[in-house]
Amino acid sequence: MAKRIEVSDLNIYYGNFLAVEGVNVSIEPRSITALIGPSGCGKSTFLRSINRMHEVLPGARVEGKVVMDGQDLYGSDVDPVDVRRQIGMVFQRPNPFPTMSIYDNVIAGNRLNNKRMKRAETDELVERSLRGANLWNEVKDRLDRPGSGLSGGQQQRLCIARAIAVEPDVLLMDEPCSALDPISTLAIEDLMTELKERFTIVIVTHNMQQAARVSEQTGFFNLNGVGQPGRLIEFNPTEKIFSNPDEKATEDYISGRFG
Amino acid sequence: MAKRIEVSDLNIYYGNFLAVEGVNVSIEPRSITALIGPSGCGKSTFLRSINRMHEVLPGARVEGKVVMDGQDLYGSDVDPVDVRRQIGMVFQRPNPFPTMSIYDNVIAGNRLNNKRMKRAETDELVERSLRGANLWNEVKDRLDRPGSGLSGGQQQRLCIARAIAVEPDVLLMDEPCSALDPISTLAIEDLMTELKERFTIVIVTHNMQQAARVSEQTGFFNLNGVGQPGRLIEFNPTEKIFSNPDEKATEDYISGRFG
Amino acid sequence: ACGASNESDDSNSGSDGGGDTQELSGELVGAGASSQQAAMEAWQAGFEGEYPGVRFSYDPAGSGAGREQFIAGSTAFAGSDAALDDEELAQAQERCAGGEVFELPNYISPIAVIFNLEGVDELDLSPATIAGIFTGAITSWDDPAIAADNPDATLPGTAITPVHRADDSGTTDNFTDYLFQAAGDVWTSEPDGEWPLPGGEAANQTSGMVEVVGSVDGAIGYADASRAGDLGVANVAVGESFAAPTPEAAAAVVENSPAVEGRGEYDFAIELNRLTESADEYPIVLVSYHLGCITYDDQETADNVAAFMGYVISEDGQAAAAENAGNAEISDALREQAQTAVDAITAG
Amino acid sequence: MTVTKAPTEPPAQQRTIRRPGDRIFAGAARGSGIFILLVLAGVAAFLISEAIPAFTASSEEIPGGEGLGDYVWPLIAGTLLGAVIALLVATPLAVGIALYVTYYAPRRIATALGYVIDLLAAIPSVVYGFWGLAVLAKQLVPFHEWLDDTLGFIPFFAGPASTTGRTMLTVGLVLAVMILPIISAIAREVFGQAPALHREAALALGATRWEMIRMAVLPYGKSGVIAGAMLGLGRALGETMAVAIILSGGAGATLNVISNSSPSTIASNIALRFPEATGLGVNTLIASGLVLFVITLAVNMLARWVVNRRADFSGAN
Amino acid sequence: MSTDTQAAPPAATPQEGPVRVQRKLPRYAPFGLFAGGVAVGAALSALTGFSVISTVVYGVVLGTVAVYAASRAVEGRRKATDRLVTSLVTTAFGIAMVPLVSLVWTVLDNGLARFDGQFFSNSMYRVVGEGGGAYHAVLGTLIITALATAISVPIGLMAAIYLVEYGTGRLKKAITFFVDVMTGIPSIVAGLFAFALFTLLFGNDFRAGVMGAVALSVLMIPVVVRSCEEVLKLVPNELREASYALGVPKWRTVMKVVLPTAVAGLGTGITLAVARVVGETAPLLITVGLITGTNLNPFDGRMATLPVFAYYQLTQPGVNEQAFLDRAWTAALLLIILVMALNVVARLISRFFAPTTGR
């Protein structure tokens, strides 16, 4: 059920501030696409515009098209809720629901949408998702404890488990491993590699080795100066980006220092 | 004014849960000490106990000694406020004060001790600190805007600027670069190297290359199993840790995967 | 199932001696003067004993509100500390199917001049002295005017704190009416339910008045005599002597007061004789009326009103009220007079 | 969620289609808001229509015989005086209480202490009235005398001191006690919610407890405190029974808060006069209610103006 | 002021320790100083004519000043300010306890006399003088308050949700503003309004408990809106975003994420609103009046309520005054207990949902 996403001439605004300008890109299904670039260049902003999370901020809006398998996600007949159901997201800062137990956090996507599931089914789903996020062993004995009592990395993995539990077609991850130790990072990377068989994955990362390791395609964002909009400078197969990029800026950035 | 910190037999509790057990370590002045280990093993907990930030959580307490240049920081005549004034901290999640402007955020700590600084002095201090945190260029035109309108990485750098603005003797950093791009990371690392001439720095990181790059000493935390307390498994010069560690566990962890 | 344990139909009805409970039903709603609230409780209880089928309620919302609601037709009768004025009378007649209105002086209560003065239990006061105290002309208890009224008493030099009612009340209306008529030049303000002079200590309701007078040495006020409690009660000059506010003296002055001229056959509003010189009469009296129609639209209401008023003026009714409220019972003459009105009530 | 920067161009949400559930829910929420406006409009319409006869009547017909302005003016003075005393006393106290409960009291009993203060909200206003009359007023008589003796040169304490203590000052203090739980409960909620992240940031900079509160808690809770104060002010302005029972009112406008001749307040005056009022008397009382309505309006506009000046830095989110 | 407070003077550094431990007041010094201040205050008030209030006032002021001055001299400005605030904040709490204790004592002292079985099982039907009870008034208050709550909470909560989650532009501004204005409606005016409204709709002689409930709702709604709004604003946006990103529609997000997260605060707010109106006398006096018997139908006929019951018992007693006063105070006591019980229920509910906070 992986989906191809085509973005054309996308401008993204916060109120009157143009944060990201003129993005044109085609994201392949069943692949991992990495987005890299300096801080503040609009990676998160672009990522959030793909599943229409951008527009929940007051005054935030976009111009242009994001087409998923032929359908414009910003079309007037498209419900953003449906978009988000198919395009899941993991945020930069872990945000488990404080009112819910670890168990309920994992199945929040189903519960909140009032899906009825048998107890055995949900048990199975919770275990599968937590294992997928490499958290099962640490929390299996305290599934009924609040999710907010976990360490930062545990919380992040809980959020990943929550996102994959709804089995979206596309998974957007905003620096999902920035709070994780290498072992968990490895587990998440393995998970991504596994998931891409079925899903389309877009990941923002500052860790260029990670980008090099897991992704097929890499996009490099940059901005010319403060107050200027961010732009997608280069989008190419990861191998090419890291060995022989088209753009001077990309090369500078990558060779500047590795992760 | 760097300080030597000696920790002996430190047990750290959350209520009745023993999170970290029996830490004995001596942290050298004018050096960078890195703490590594899997998620949830108690690195953050240990770090927070050094400047008595741990005890602000309800039910949290410690047993044992943390001695700084001969003085027990947990002595009955020691005011935690004074401890924290000299041992600064940067948190895992950026936390600028949302009600203050960027400018005021930077000098928030200084304002406490010194109500009336000359405008020129503070201007100078703000610029120096922001430059130190590699944020000056991005925000110099909007110093009077709220700090919460920045990107994640920008916010983290703002917090670093705020912490170094008070010129503490010791600086504790909990994964300060996990939200930063390589360029900012590099800048922060350079800054640390510069600061260690005068200060003692302790940093928690998941990025082992970073630990290898910047630190003189490295401590490896681990835990035997879920619900078990975390322990300091090995503490040695960084070079030794990464080339020829004493402990099998350390070697496993490090060789498992790099950054 | 959900009733209070004292309300169950079989346990209580007719238990207190009435024997033959009567077959009336429906509702009887009244509203008005709060002054008669305590008496009304007794009347209601007695009436409900005799007529358990009637749902009775009396809303002590105030005389003005009572008259308005009666005129508007939302109640069957009203309680009022004052008789209807001409304009209201016309409106009331319209409300009563164009017919006659009854006004029965059913609640009579002496208003006592109460005081709190250490070492003084007995006090005689002439109208002019009372007025002087309340206008602020007399400020100390050893004032010659007070001494002149009480030649035998030893009066302290305590400052006087006169207290008046803060709310608009029938008590104030009657008290100022008395001062206006009896105190001569010393009191010039027109009688009014609202205290007519600016400033001074003001208290809400009779209970507030009693509380404040009771708490300040040297305070003086006016209140329903039954509520005076431990406070000193002044005797008021009547002619050459001084009268105490007893129920009997109050009933006597009402009986001997002339009727208001030019009213209907069943309108027994009276013009209180404040200037009485009879030593058996006490001139500061509050009369609270019951107002209703001689002709009601429906039979049920007419029957209920007639039954209620009949009970109120009955000896039982008056005695029950006097026991609970401490008011004066109406005289036989007044009762006979009222009975004519009760008998006349019909539907049409 | 702040309304600081209204987008100048049409927001993207315009194109957004909404699911039925969302439409219904949003409609219900919006409808509730509009309904409240309608209720208020209803109250205003009621007040205006009933007040018109009093505005058009000649001045002799108004109770007091001096016209509506002269009738209402002392009441306005009394209302504002009592409410201002209450607010000045209660707000700092309530903030103190809320801070005590959230950050100073021993943790184990802190919540319980919070409920204890809430008990003040449970006490009916009639009881406040009788307590004020029978207990507090008497206790405050010496205080009144002291104010008269030492601060008599200030117009507020010009005296002569009341011998019963049933003054505007006492009323203000009782009102302060009545609104205390309202302000402190809301302040407590918002102070307690100040993010740990920011509190820890302050502590880590070497802030003392108070400095932490000043940096991370008060700015965050400011809007809540103001909301609580406005609720409290509303209650103080509109309190009826307690004031009617305690205050020795009915005099002309004065700043003097310690004498026994105080102006009444609008709400208590209505309660005192309404049962016996007829005809134009009723209209006059309702006109005074309308005036109170307008006062509340004005006070709120003022408060809003003050608050909105630094809305950009609101702590929420 | 500015020069001598510059940083911590190094002169104040005692022993060897690296943490510039300024000299510290001994642990119990603040308490001792405070007590000393109180003692001096007592002496002072004894000089000027002893009274409890002046002793307390002088004592607290002097005690606070003593602590501040000592701390200022020994520990420096910042620490002294901290201690000063601690004193002030504790004093604030202490001050609030004074009227509370006095009030509760007054009510208990007077109200326990009739706190008996008869009071709870009997109405005032055909009761003259002694005896009787408030059964009818308790039920009346419960019914009318429940009705008012049923009207106000959904409307108020939804309006708060509108303001926090949906509101934009003028309508939001208007609602926020006018809700504040609404808090200033005097209770008696609310009663008059409800009276006029129902008279208009159902004619002159219509009286019912629902009139009172509507009057109380006018008073209650703004309290619900305002307190709920404040609490909802505190729910972090992160959580909303987390929910949206799971493909949860906004309304479900509000219902299942925002409201549960805020439930403790909502409970406090609603309890506050109920407490605000449950003791109201004036509007009920005008709308539902008073009867002596029990009426359980809020849509027909007058009803008895505890505040009105207490008010008339207090203000219009009969000859046997004590019996009336006892009933009045017991009714007041009952009202307080009622609100307390409500408080406990609200706490239990919120305890059930409330987030267990961690880092």
Ligand SMILES: Nc1ncnc2c1ncn2[C@@H]1O[C@H](COP(=O)(O)OP(=O)(O)OP(=O)(O)O)[C@@H](O)[C@H]1O
């Ligand atoms: N809520 C917001 N309101 C206004 N401007 C914003 C907001 N969030 C981000 N921005 C601005 O938009 C630009 C892009 O921010 P964004 O968060 O997308 O950067 P990023 O590439 O994700 O950076 P990082 O790597 O630090 O997370 C920045 O200039 C930032 O200041």
Ligand SMILES: Nc1ncnc2c1ncn2[C@@H]1O[C@H](COP(=O)(O)OP(=O)(O)OP(=O)(O)O)[C@@H](O)[C@H]1O
């Ligand atoms: N507030 C808290 N209350 C109770 N337990 C806690 C709390 N914070 C952390 N813990 C527990 O203490 C242990 C150590 O947590 P800590 O945050 O120190 O881990 P960490 O090494 O910093 O992990 P990470 O690399 O993911 O940040 C974990 O088991 C965690 O669940």
Ligand SMILES: [Mg+2]
């Ligand atoms: Mg980002």
Ligand SMILES: [Mg+2]
């Ligand atoms: Mg950590």
Ligand SMILES: O=P([O-])([O-])[O-]
């Ligand atoms: O009976 P009153 O009208 O004076 O209260």
